[in-house]
Amino acid sequence: MKFSVSMGRVVIIMIFLIFTTGKSQEIKVLDFYTKEPIVNVAVYNHDKSTTALSDLGGLCDISHFKANERITFKHLSYEVYRTTKAQLLKNGSNALMVLKHEQLDEVVMSISKWEQQKKDIPHKIVTVNARTVAFTNPQTSADLLQNSGKVFVQKSQLGGGSPMIRGFATNRLLLTVDGVRMNNAIFRGGNLQNVISIDPFTINKTEVIFGPGSVIYGSDALGGVMNFYxxxxxxxxxxxxxxxxxxxxxxxxxxxxxxxxxxxxxxxxxxxxxxxxxxxxxxxxxxxxxxxxxxxxxxxxxxxxxxxxxxxxxxxxxxxxxxxxxxxxxxxxxxxxxxxxxxxxxxxxxxxxxxxxxxxxxxxxxxxxxxxxxxxxxxxxxxxxxxxxxxxxxxxxxxxxxxxxxxxxxxxxxxxxxxxxxxxxxxxxxxxxxxxxxxxxxxxxxxxxxxxxxxxxxxxxxxxxxxxxxxxxxxxxxxxxxxxxxxxxxxxxxxxxxxxxxxxxxxxxxxxxxxxxxxxxxxxxxxxxxxxxxxxxxxxxxxxxxxxxxxxxxxxxxxxxxxxxxxxxxxxxxxxxxxxxxxxxxxxxxxxxxxxxxxxxxxxxxxxxxxxxxxxxxxxxxxxxxxxxxxxxxxxxxxxxxxxxxxxxxxxxxxxxxxxxxxxxxxxxxxxxxxxxxxxxxxxxxxxxxxxxxxxxxxxxxxxxxxxxxxxxxxxxxxxxxxxxxxxxxxxxxxxxxxxxxxxxxxxxxxxxxxxxxxxxxxxxxxxxxxxxxxxxxxxxxxxxxxxxxxxxxxxxxxxxxxxxxxxx
The missing domain is CATH 2.40.170.20 (TonB-dependent receptor, beta-barrel domain)
Incomplete structure (x- = not known):
């Protein structure tokens, strides 16, 4: 009886260890800067005898890899990342991947309000993502636009910042936040400061459309549209x-x-x-x-x-x-x-x-x-x-x-x-x-x-x-x-x-x-x-x-x-x-x-x-x-x-x-x-x-x-x-x-x-x-x-x- 009870405890302990060990070896593949999960990342060892793929949540099971085995993470849009299983677990079970410099298949939302491939868009669109914002450290969202190198910003005072795009400014440009029009009935022809109300720390992505955007956004979008997400x-x-x-x-x-x-x-x-x-x-x-x-x-x-x-x-x-x-x-x-x-x-x-x-x-x-x-x-x-x-x-x-x-x-x-x-x-x-x-x-x-x-x-x-x-x-x-x-x-x-x-x-x-x-x-x-x-x-x-x-x-x-x-x-x-x-x-x-x-x-x-x-x-x-x-x-x-x-x-x-x-x-x-x-x-x-x-x-x-x-x-x-x-x-x-x-x-x-x-x-x-x-x-x-x-x-x-x-x- 004692033997059977002891054996039962051993079995329970072994099951628990297997479960906890397996769980601890499930890692998450994330964007290095935004910490968002990356889907469909190929994970493999040097001879590709062991492979895995990240799911919709960026999760990937690496339990089949050996502790000191070199593991490669590969995705079309990201730089190749190599590390070991032991190092991954030591770093909190997160694999952080860096986005490549230039991506033709970048997704934008500004033209239709729905996700579209940037390569299919005939308009010029400039994207400033969260990692760029974190790197440039702008004091205001007006500085964020100026740091892009593609938008000119005028300032009448320190608490200001009025963008100029293709010869248009103020009420001839449109501002949106999360798809909501920010331009109101008293946006003037003189310089505007409303963009500084948007906190750059909260911005995930900014998309700037160059040229008229009235088909999607209506009045005011003569010179361009600045969409803050x-x-x-x-x-x-x-x-x-x-x-x-x-x-x-x-x-x-x-x-x-x-x-x-x-x-x-x-x-x-x-x-x-x-x-x-x-x-x-x-x-x-x-x-x-x-x-x-x-x-x-x-x-x-x-x-x-x-x-x-x-x-x-x-x-x-x-x-x-x-x-x-x-x-x-x-x-x-x-x-x-x-x-x-x-x-x-x-x-x-x-x-x-x-x-x-x-x-x-x-x-x-x-x-x-x-x-x-x-x-x-x-x-x-x-x-x-x-x-x-x-x-x-x-x-x-x-x-x-x-x-x-x-x-x-x-x-x-x-x-x-x-x-x-x-x-x-x-x-x-x-x-x-x-x-x-x-x-x-x-x-x-x-x-x-x-x-x-x-x-x-x-x-x-x-x-x-x-x-x-x-x-x-x-x-x-x-x-x-x-x-x-x-x-x-x-x-x-x-x-x-x-x-x-x-x-x-x-x-x-x-x-x-x-x-x-x-x-x-x-x-x-x-x-x-x-x-x-x-x-x-x-x-x-x-x-x-x-x-x-x-x-x-x-x-x-x-x-x-x-x-x-x-x-x-x-x-x-x-x-x-x-x-x-x-x-x-x-x-x-x-x-x-x-x-x-x-x-x-x-x-x-x-x-x-x-x-x-x-x-x-x-x-x-x-x-x-x-x-x-x-x-x-x-x-x-x-x-x-x-x-x-x-x-x-x-x-x-x-x-x-x-x-x-x-x-x-x-x-x-x-x-x-x-x-x-x-x-x-x-x-x-x-x-x-x-x-x-x-x-x-x-x-x-x-x-x-x-x-x-x-x-x-x-x-x-x-x-x-x-x-x-x-x-x-x-x-x-x-x-x-x-x-x-x-x-x-x-x-x-x-x-x-x-x-x-x-x-x-x-x-x-x-x-x-x-x-x-x-x-x-x-x-x-x-x-x-x-x-x-x-x-x-x-x-x-x-x-x-x-x-x-x-x-x-």
């Missing part, structure tokens, strides 16, 4: 709770940045939760030493007991006042009841402190001996979004995939300005409530034809008020609002997009969209005798695209695409009252129509034996009925008083045509297994044509810009030595509106404003200390150049040391 909550591969997360700390010397981030993911088999929080604290930005003296901050205004005094800046390279701080929060909840349905909910909140508009603080007064403004700052920029997305896979009667996306957004911003030695502080505050719903379908039933179609609806309500406060008496009173309070903007649309693979090497992509836009705004005549009571616009637009992707040879790709885009007037165009520049005031104009863009793009990509890849694109865009700011008569008057100053009257008008053309070139050279060379160059030209036949340089056309990167990378270390370059824009090539802002530009030999060329030399490195700890160190602008990017009101950082540490668990 944030990280999703991840499920556990078993029924037990899985816990993972990251924490990061970063410091930058140029603006004494102190940033902290933390996120945690809790995953079960059918439920997952991801929480994220980030905090940024920026001090005043310090510029470089070698460059135009016109950029120096020689003096600034100090207010004591209600009295403004102009004081000398002890350090003219310090840009007083530019510092601010920002909080970002994100909560994701995912539910997957079965293999066909999944539900994702996202909550986002971003808030800045007050931050100065630096370019307004350096404007000289009319005598040129002092400064015009004592204060000019934005109040807290707040953004909230709650979105719910329902996805269904599987065969339906009219679709193979269904995606329902609903969202609510709240935007808040304010402007506050006070002239030098004027006791009155003028303020306006805007709040936008935005509702949206999209239903998107994917259908793959008709042979080689894939159809994508859907409908969308967006509703915006704008609340706006104005006030003025005497800082000496602390007495406040009402003043004009920036926009008609309670005005609404809404749009409804339907689209159809088709992808037809005529041959294995030839894909045709085409689409149509009809959009209708309504505006309703009632004008308050308390402060201004408007010659109209309201603005009621109802307008529609039909847009389309047609293009192909062709591989005449396996190593050569040719793309051609034609597309149209439109932008309907919004509340900012129709109903705004504000000072656009010194001595000018913009007033409402209810008689506006949409502007339309017609675009052609030719692209080529040549691969030389996987050692050298050349990419090129040529584009031409023609804009008609362009909405531009021009002189205007208000009740027959060309001047009115605004905030105590007699100002020239202007208004938005369909008063111009424009054409933009250029070239975008890219080169990747894989010199050795570990060393590569990457370079980008963008050349753009643009002209605005007036109704009277005259023409002027377009405002949002950036100078020629480019970069060259020499990259070394092995499994644990990545180093990037790179050179950034911007060309000159002479005085004659400056837009008229830019020539009037001489105080933000350098002076040429004739004393006229111009934007000089500049360059920076930079070094960036990242080291994976172990599975959990990652260290980063960068030195930007090593030669301490003093420069200001075109149209920017703030000078760029001087030599900037950036240190960061990331811990993952």
């Amino acid at each position: 944030t990280k999703r909550a991840t499920f556990s591969e078993t029924d037990s709770l899985s816990i993972s997360g990251n924490s990061s700390l970063r410091y930058a010397s140029a603006n004494n940045e102190k940033t902290g981030h933390f996120d945690i993911n809790l995953g079960k088999g059918k439920w997952a939760f991801l929480s994220s929080v980030s905090y940024n604290d920026f001090d005043d930005l310090k510029m470089g030493s070698h460059g135009p003296d016109e950029y120096l901050r020689n003096n600034y205004v100090v207010t004591n007991n209600g009295v403004d005094v102009l004081v000398a800046n002890k350090d003219p390279r310090k840009q007083v006042i530019t510092g601010y701080d920002q909080w970002n929060f994100m909560q994701k909840i995912s539910h997957k009841p079965n293999n066909n349905w999944d539900l994702d909910m996202g909550l986002f909140y971003s808030e800045t402190s007050d931050y100065s508009r630096y370019d307004r603080l350096i404007r000289p007064d009319s005598e040129g001996s002092g400064l015009r403004s004592s204060e000019w700052y934005y109040g807290p920029q707040r953004w909230f979004m709650g979105n719910v997305q329902l996805n269904k896979k599987g065969k339906g009667k009219f679709y193979d995939g269904l995606k329902l996306t609903t969202a609510y957004q709240y935007f808040e911003e304010s402007r506050n300005d006070r002239s030098f030695q004027d006791p009155v502080l003028y303020s306006t505050k805007e709040m936008v409530n935005a509702l949206s719903a999209n239903v998107d379908f994917e259908n793959k039933k008709i042979g080689d034809l894939r159809l994508y179609y859907g409908v969308s609806y967006v509703y915006n309500q704008v609340n706006s008020d104005g006030s003025q406060k005497d800082i000496t008496t602390d007495i406040s009173s009402d003043s004009p609002s920036r926009y008609p309070d309670g005005s609404t903007w809404q749009t409804a649309a339907a689209y159809l997009n088709g992808e037809y693979k005529a041959k294995p090497n030839f894909t045709l992509l085409s689409g149509l969209r009809y959009s209708h836009v309504w505006i309703n705004a009632d004008f308050d005549k308390t402060f201004y005798p408007f010659p109209f009571d309201d603005a009621n616009l109802s307008t529609g637009a039909l847009t389309g695209s047609l293009g192909f992707s062709w591989f005449p040879r396996a190593n050569l790709q040719v793309t051609l695409n034609g597309s149209t885009g439109f932008r309907a007037p919004n509340i900012d165009d129709v109903g705004k009252v504000f000072d656009s520049e010194p001595g000018s005031v913009v007033v409402p104009n209810p008689d506006l129509e949409p502007e339309y863009a017609y675009n052609m793009e030719l692209g080529i990509r040549k691969n030389y034996n996987d050692k050298l890849v050349f990419k090129g694109a040529a584009f031409y865009t023609y804009l008609v009925d362009a909405l531009v700011r021009r002189d205007y008569l208000f009740n027959g008057e060309s001047q009115i008083e605004y905030n105590g100053e007699l100002s020239n009257v202007q208004a938005m008008q369909n008063a111009a045509k424009a054409y933009v053309y250029g070239f975008e070139l890219g080169l990747e050279a894989f010199l050795t297994e570990n060393i590569s060379l990457v370079s980008n160059l963008t050349l753009t030209e643009g002209i605005e044509e007036e109704d009277d036949g005259s023409d002027t340089p377009a405002r949002h056309v950036p100078p020629t810009f480019g970069d060259i990167h020499l990259v070394f990378k092995n499994r644990n270390l990545k180093t990037d030595l790179f050179f950034n370059y911007n060309g000159e824009i002479s005085n004659g090539d400056l837009a008229i509106s830019e020539q009037s802002k001489a105080y933000i530009y350098a002076k040429d030999s004739n004393g006229l404003p111009y934007s000089p060329s500049w360059y920076t030399l930079n070094l960036r490195t990242q080291y994976q200390l172990n599975r959990a700890v990652k260290l980063s160190c960068s030195i930007e602008n090593i030669t301490n150049q003093l420069y200001r990017s075109y149209s920017s009101g703030i000078a760029a950082p001087g030599t900037n040391l950036i240190l960061a540490v990331e811990y993952g668990f």
